[in-house]
Amino acid sequence: MDPAVIQKCIHCGMCLPSCPTYQETKIERNSPRGRISLMRAIAEKRMDLTASFAHELYFCLGCLACQTACPVGVDYKTLFEASRQDIEKSKILNNPLRLLARTFLIKYLFLSSWRLRTFGRLLRIYQRMGLDRFFKSLPFLPAKLKDMLGQLPSIAPHFSYEIISTREIPINTPARWKVGLLTGCVQDLVFSKINRDTADVLLYNGCEVICPPEQGCCGSLHAHNGELETAERLAKKLLAAFPIEELDAIITNSAGCGSHLKHFSDLFPPGTFWRQKAEVWDKKVYDIHEWLIKIGFSPPQAFPCTSQSHTVITYHDACHLCHGQKIKNEPRAILRSLPCIQFIELEEADHCCGSAGIYNILQPEMAHKLLNKKVEKIKKTNASVVCTANPGCLLFIEKGLKKHHLNIQTIHPISLLAQYYRMKERDGGSIEKKEANLAGLIH
Amino acid sequence: MIDHFPESSLLISKEDLIPYSFDATATFYHAPLAVLFPSSIEDILWVLKWAKSNHACILPRGSGTSLSGAAVPQKNSIVLSMTKWNKILETDPDNLTLLVEPGITTQVVQEEAAKYSLFYPPDPGSYKISTIGGNVGHNSGGIRGLKYGVTRNYVLGMEVVLPNGQVVWLGNKCVKDSAGYSLKDLFIGSEGTLGIVTKVLLRLIPKPQERQVILASFPTLEAASEATSAIIKAALIPSALEFLDQKTIECIEAYSPAGFPKESQAVLLIESDGHPQAVRDEITRINQVLKQYGPLEIKIAEDPKQQEQLWSARKVAFSALARKAPTVLLEDVTVPRSSLVQMIRKIQQISKTYAVEIAVYAHMGDGNLHPVFLGDESNKDLMEKVFRAMKEIFLYAIKLGGTITGEHGVGLAKKEFLAYQYKSEEFQLLKSIKKILDPENLLNPGKIFD
Ligand SMILES: Cc1cc2nc3c(=O)[nH]c(=O)nc-3n(C[C@H](O)[C@H](O)[C@H](O)COP(=O)(O)OP(=O)(O)OC[C@H]3O[C@@H](n4cnc5c(N)ncnc54)[C@H](O)[C@@H]3O)c2cc1C
Ligand code: SF4
Ligand code: SF4
Numbered sequence: 001m002d003p004a005v006i007q008k009c010i011h012c013g014m015c016l017p018s019c020p021t022y023q024e025t026k027i028e029r030n031s032p033r034g035r036i037s038l039m040r041a042i043a044e045k046r047m048d049l050t051a052s053f054a055h056e057l058y059f060c061l062g063c064l065a066c067q068t069a070c071p072v073g074v075d076y077k078t079l080f081e082a083s084r085q086d087i088e089k090s091k092i093l094n095n096p097l098r099l100l101a102r103t104f105l106i107k108y109l110f111l112s113s114w115r116l117r118t119f120g121r122l123l124r125i126y127q128r129m130g131l132d133r134f135f136k137s138l139p140f141l142p143a144k145l146k147d148m149l150g151q152l153p154s155i156a157p158h159f160s161y162e163i164i165s166t167r168e169i170p171i172n173t174p175a176r177w178k179v180g181l182l183t184g185c186v187q188d189l190v191f192s193k194i195n196r197d198t199a200d201v202l203l204y205n206g207c208e209v210i211c212p213p214e215q216g217c218c219g220s221l222h223a224h225n226g227e228l229e230t231a232e233r234l235a236k237k238l239l240a241a242f243p244i245e246e247l248d249a250i251i252t253n254s255a256g257c258g259s260h261l262k263h264f265s266d267l268f269p270p271g272t273f274w275r276q277k278a279e280v281w282d283k284k285v286y287d288i289h290e291w292l293i294k295i296g297f298s299p300p301q302a303f304p305c306t307s308q309s310h311t312v313i314t315y316h317d318a319c320h321l322c323h324g325q326k327i328k329n330e331p332r333a334i335l336r337s338l339p340c341i342q343f344i345e346l347e348e349a350d351h352c353c354g355s356a357g358i359y360n361i362l363q364p365e366m367a368h369k370l371l372n373k374k375v376e377k378i379k380k381t382n383a384s385v386v387c388t389a390n391p392g393c394l395l396f397i398e399k400g401l402k403k404h405h406l407n408i409q410t411i412h413p414i415s416l417l418a419q420y421y422r423m424k425e426r427d428g429g430s431i432e433k434k435e436a437n438l439a440g441l442i443h
Numbered sequence: 444m445i446d447h448f449p450e451s452s453l454l455i456s457k458e459d460l461i462p463y464s465f466d467a468t469a470t471f472y473h474a475p476l477a478v479l480f481p482s483s484i485e486d487i488l489w490v491l492k493w494a495k496s497n498h499a500c501i502l503p504r505g506s507g508t509s510l511s512g513a514a515v516p517q518k519n520s521i522v523l524s525m526t527k528w529n530k531i532l533e534t535d536p537d538n539l540t541l542l543v544e545p546g547i548t549t550q551v552v553q554e555e556a557a558k559y560s561l562f563y564p565p566d567p568g569s570y571k572i573s574t575i576g577g578n579v580g581h582n583s584g585g586i587r588g589l590k591y592g593v594t595r596n597y598v599l600g601m602e603v604v605l606p607n608g609q610v611v612w613l614g615n616k617c618v619k620d621s622a623g624y625s626l627k628d629l630f631i632g633s634e635g636t637l638g639i640v641t642k643v644l645l646r647l648i649p650k651p652q653e654r655q656v657i658l659a660s661f662p663t664l665e666a667a668s669e670a671t672s673a674i675i676k677a678a679l680i681p682s683a684l685e686f687l688d689q690k691t692i693e694c695i696e697a698y699s700p701a702g703f704p705k706e707s708q709a710v711l712l713i714e715s716d717g718h719p720q721a722v723r724d725e726i727t728r729i730n731q732v733l734k735q736y737g738p739l740e741i742k743i744a745e746d747p748k749q750q751e752q753l754w755s756a757r758k759v760a761f762s763a764l765a766r767k768a769p770t771v772l773l774e775d776v777t778v779p780r781s782s783l784v785q786m787i788r789k790i791q792q793i794s795k796t797y798a799v800e801i802a803v804y805a806h807m808g809d810g811n812l813h814p815v816f817l818g819d820e821s822n823k824d825l826m827e828k829v830f831r832a833m834k835e836i837f838l839y840a841i842k843l844g845g846t847i848t849g850e851h852g853v854g855l856a857k858k859e860f861l862a863y864q865y866k867s868e869e870f871q872l873l874k875s876i877k878k879i880l881d882p883e884n885l886l887n888p889g890k891i892f893d
Contacts, residue, residue, distance in 0.1 A: 004769075007769055008765070008769075010467065010469065010762065010765045010771060011465050011466070011467055011507075012467045012508065012569075012761065012762045012765075013467055013506055013507060013508045013569065013572050014569070014571070014572065014759065014762050016506065016572045017548070017550075017571045017572050026480075026524070026526040026527050026529075026546075027454070027459070027480075028459075028462035028463055028478075028507070029458055029459050029461075029462045031462070033462065034461075034462030035462075037461050037462045037464070037465070038458060038461055038462065041461050046461075047457055047458075047461065050457075050458060052456060052458040053458055056458065070762070071698045071759035071762035071763040071765075072762050072763065072765040072766060073697070073698065073766055
């Protein structure tokens with residue numbers, strides 16, 4: 001680890017109020033300042049890399065709220081990823097079960113799009129047949145396993161490549177830009193519809209969309225979990241899949257991926273072929289909201305609506321969008337442009353919901369504490385719709401809302417925008433009809 | 444001790460202790476023996492007894508943002524972390540008081556007051572995380588010290604556990620009190636060396652109806668200092684009168700752009716609050732004074748949002764300056780306000796003489812300067828020069844009738860200089876108070892003096 005990065009921390013404590021784990025426990029080792037001091041102790045050989053340290057780094061959400069809060073500009077993301085890599089190299093946490101789970105998930109499943117999709121197909125069949133409910137009803141299964149089965153998201157009826165062509169061009173407007181569309185891994189299995197929506201929104205705004213069918217995982221999961229070498233392999237695959245030079249931009253709609261995708265060059269040594277390619281790539285990667293604001297997107301056409309029919313919506317900042325990429329205003333600007341909607345700010349909108357990649361599976365207790373907090377704040381807004389731009393947050397928040405028996409919908413802002421655009425196309429009827437559409441729109 | 448407390452409230456592993464081996468002061472590190480989160484007064488009494496019979500000592504700790512090393516453990520220290528004692532015990536809008544536990548943060552106190560349209564003015568830059576216990580420990584100030592005073596002016600009473608195990612309540616809800624010595628005042632600014640504060644009764648005031656913020660930029664540090672002295676001389680007392688030099692502005696803007704003019708050598712950030720008409724008058728008069736000192740630009744913040752942005756930016760000044768150098772040391776000499784220009788000139792001259800980079804920001808209206816030394820712990824030569832420059836600044840401030848610390852306290856960092864400020868009989872008086880209250884040196888020993 002680079003000592004210069006660690007030493008930048010002056011232990012001023014300005015990051016403590018924004019750290020979810022510290023706020024819960026009030027114990028210094030659970031804070032960014034505490035974690036950095038342990039990294040420093042290891043780097044200066046005052047301490048060994050111990051299992052306790054390793055657990056601490058897996059107790060950290062990686063939400064990067066500390067990075068936003070730090071006035072000194074400490075690069076916590078780099079420290080965090082490098083520490084987790086050191087931990088994995090040291091094998092200090094290894095036990096057979098963990099090894100099996102990690103090998104299956106990180107080194108096998110998420111390594112190829114073919115495997116992921118096969119897994120997705122099997123899971124889809126399993127869910128369609130109602131086997132998940134069957135297994136969960138079995139009295140002899142341990143509660144923990146049942147809970148995990150309950151956490152498996154529903155697989156979408158189609159994968160992205162089945163509903164998005166490799167090249168699509170705008171119909172009514174001439175193409176002003178040519179952009180690549182990233183389909184992601186979880187997004188591809190569970191939320192391929194968001195990918196379709198993203199493509200539609202891009203087309204509507206005059207972008208030709210290039211979407212290679214074989215993309216695979218971007219590797220953010222791996223980088224986040226101490227597998228930087230695997231992350232490098234996956235990055236190369238993506239770099240090769242897109243005609244980077246021809247594109248004006250490469251678009252992602254998943255916050256967690258975007259925050260990783262913009263820093264591919266960090267994975268390769270300076271001066272190498274891949275580094276050069278990655279440097280060009282990094283400059284072209286845009287989060288969808290960021291891109292739409294940059295090109296001046298067309299807001300959906302206004303139509304009259306009575307005040308009663310205003311749908312109250314709110315927005316949760318996905319950590320890797322607001323902290324990882326500093327994108328806060330863009331999604332809000334898009335949501336505020338939607339007609340017949342009342343936008344209410346969510347208190348502590350930029351506090352982690354607990355999902356944090358696979359954190360909610362590894363650290364369910366802390367994750368659910370944060371989720372309950374998030375649900376409470378959402379309730380306070382009286383919104384009937386929560387928007388957020390990350391698949392993990394969408395799934396986890398939806399779960400929390402269900403658990404509290406709240407009839408509040410979750411949706412990606414871009415899906416909502418896409419629905420508005422489509423509504424306009426279907427349009428032609430009376431005001432009543434439009435309002436009826438709006439009510440049925442959020443699904 | 445390990446048998447007496449549950450695992451969740453007593454930390455003893457290396458991984459738990461290293462994060463408690465420092466505060467926000469550079470260059471001081473020492474790991475404690477243990478960290479205890481007491482759950483009751485009985486726990487505190489028990490650990491006091493234990494420390495006494497085991498030659499250990501106790502360091503009461505808030506959030507560890509002290510800038511003088513006061514919250515750094517010494518040999519055999521047990522850190523008594525008060526961060527979980529963070530509740531509001533009573534809000535009394537009839538008497539305008541608030542009773543809190545010491546681990547509550549300054550920000551939460553401010554927010555609670557605001558719920559009742561009241562106001563808790565002490566506003567240190569660290570307010571989001573600093574605790575009331577720590578604020579009391581250092582008699583912390585902030586940007587509104589000029590008009591509203593410091594923590595001491597808002598503490599009406601407190602519960603304190605004394606080193607001998609007695610629990611005393613000092614002060615009351617009365618606005619006036621002449622019954623004997625003001626004992627509570629002894630504990631304010633005592634840096635955890637005299638007692639452990641377990642409850643604090645705070646005074647609140649009505650919220651000012653209106654506020655306005657002026658941002659004035661100047662071509663030289665002197666011009667900005669002269670303008671400040673002139674404002675004070677004109678008997679104008681705005682609620683805040685802050686100064687930032689060019690290096691500080693540059694770093695703040697790099698963290699989060701707030702609209703400070705990067706080209707100017709110094710800016711003044713001035714806030715007037717109170718009755719709308721009074722605010723308007725005060726702003727006009729301040730403007731007139733400022734204009735006489737050749738400002739490059741005078742701007743008035745447009746709305747509360749912009750005001751807030753400027754103040755938030757101002758509050759991160761110290762941390763943001765750490766962008767400039769591997770090790771930053773912050774001092775807080777304070778001088779009579781008529782001597783501000785002299786002090787600023789001296790700092791510039793010392794910076795040249797020792798070839799040490801010094802940035803300055805200041806609670807200018809209070810005469811409280813924060814020279815920030817840009818050093819590097821790994822460069823011995825440079826650090827040597829830094830310490831010599833620092834000493835010269837302290838001595839000069841004392842010569843001007845000032846003090847070596849306006850708000851950060853003495854702790855470890857400045858104890859060597861305290862003897863320059865006090866005559867020997869005064870110094871003895873200071874020490875004798877510690878002797879009476881803590882003869883066995885159980886509480887935070889080695890801080891303020893040896
Ligand atoms: C970025 C930054 C900006 C700052 N800005 C300002 C500023 O504008 N003005 C200012 O005055 N200071 C400022 N400070 C310094 C510091 O924040 C204050 O001194 C603050 O009051 C310390 O609070 P704390 O909770 O961190 O206390 P700690 O650092 O934990 O402790 C400070 C002292 O108080 C004692 N103490 C704490 N709790 C108790 C208790 N319950 N009973 C008895 N003793 C106790 C400790 O023993 C120690 O001596 C700043 C610091 C930083 C890092
Ligand atoms: S990470 Fe930044 S904000 Fe947090 S203690 Fe270190 S320097 Fe201060
Ligand atoms: S990444 Fe999140 S959980 Fe981890 S230290 Fe930073 S703020 Fe805390």
